[in-house]
Amino acid sequence: MEISASAFLTNINLQVIDVLIVILCLSAILFYCYSIYSAVVTFGESHIYAPNFYPPITILKPICGLDRDIYENLATFCRQEYSTYQIIFSVRSPQDPGIDVVKQIIQDFPRLDIQLIVCDRIIGTNLKVSNLANALSFAKYEILVIADSDIRVGEDYLQRVVQPLHNKNVGVVTCLYRSVAPGWVEKLEAVGTACDFHAGAITSKQLEGMKFALGSTIVIRQEVLKAIGGFEAIADYLADDFQLGYLTAKVGYKVMLSDYIVEHVLFANTLIDSIQHQVRWLR
Template structure:
């Protein structure tokens, strides 16, 4: 009896060691399809329309809140788009008529009178999501079927709109962009950039390659008629804070294709608002949101990170192959970093900061993942847009103040 029990324990130990070791290899190797997807899809010009008359008409909607210091530069790019001027309109939205963004928009409209641009104030309160409340009037009143929704901190290139519409065909309901960041001008900005160029890019690109919903609402082109197939249209998603996830999920479930644009969405926040504290708060907020929407995958998130997974994989490897735990952990971390660095270079499509800066910022982000995850489990409340919300399972939220 004792021999049978001992054999069962040994089998269980070998089984779980094998599972952890195999899972580590699977996550590590997921860098490869992500890098391949980045090489084949990103920074590849697709626009090929010979005549401006063939360009579809687009409404650009920009929900704004305050001025972070780079707002003027970020917004001016939309007035300089390489796109027929009679084929797009820009609708800027602010809730408060005294919002600092209003003066910037007014000056840009005066500076570019040939561009069809308007400022809408007041919004419409239809739910707890402040972004949807801000832009609902603009989306409802958009003159064109294609709507480019873009956050205030996104900087665009002149060819950005052409590359978005190049992904359209009659089956595409949404064109999204991989979130990334402009060259970092501070250590905190580099940590942020590394997150979007490594862990986030890996999960995003693999999900896109597998044709799963991964669309992020920082910058995307929506087919308004597809959105209005849902009863209530945009308003139907106003009870969610992560409206982008549910919009993408709904369109995908209705048979619409989600297409990845060749150009990443470049975040360009001012250095005055970029800090490690801001990065930490952002990660905690997003982790809590994901856990409220998908509790089981959310709890497994640490098992997709280098440090946490590496510890378990190293222990498993030592028991399976009788190797040194520390040696395996160090080697695994080096390989992971090199794969991350290569993936980030694919997304960047240009020179990265010095290797030592990248290594330091990468280590900070990786070592911070577990404390951030643990802290995110301690509450279901988040602060967003100056308001406090209570998260509920299924993605719904309640505004507390």
């Protein structure tokens, strides 16, 4: 039985495609096997705590618009079991709807040292970084904690995340996060974060060490921030959180991944919103 040349070539092409698919599948399997190994190593690491190390802290909270459950998110930072800390909320526009939420926070927690800064000064193309820079001028303490307004934490958060800084060689502490996903669109996004982003972050840590930070939490000393050029050094980067960790490692400090897991409250009304989030993160 004769086989035409075109049929023979088609058969060869299908075999090549099959081989490529097998290679891709095996590559993915190997990656996730190594990711699981990296996670076991990461979460199996022992963390040394200094029982008397509870330095005063300034929390910087850039605000832009209204995240889902923003009041409750912000309020968790006001319920910390920590002796001395300051919270600075910074907003660019006097018409920002987040201002009313912050004013309610200030009213509900009158004993806390809370300030609201409204300033439209711009130091670069990343407006969030400008927000942080405007707040920094009012920081009273050496240690800064930076966390986005869609992050929610427990009462022991400050106690835990500050601990690695008792080692003077540590310049930045950062945290992984657990997604809070109310709707089906957010659940899809949460699965992607857990299976893709977290796997990549933990694998990178295992392969070359922590040379990046995550926006869910960044703990940094002011002296380290000055050493990397201040917020001005990252004002034109979209991935400002990555740069804070990368530049810190570049000047010789360690970046530590805390054993504390914060919560990230997802907010995507539609599938298009979720896709836009993913495109921004990929950029």
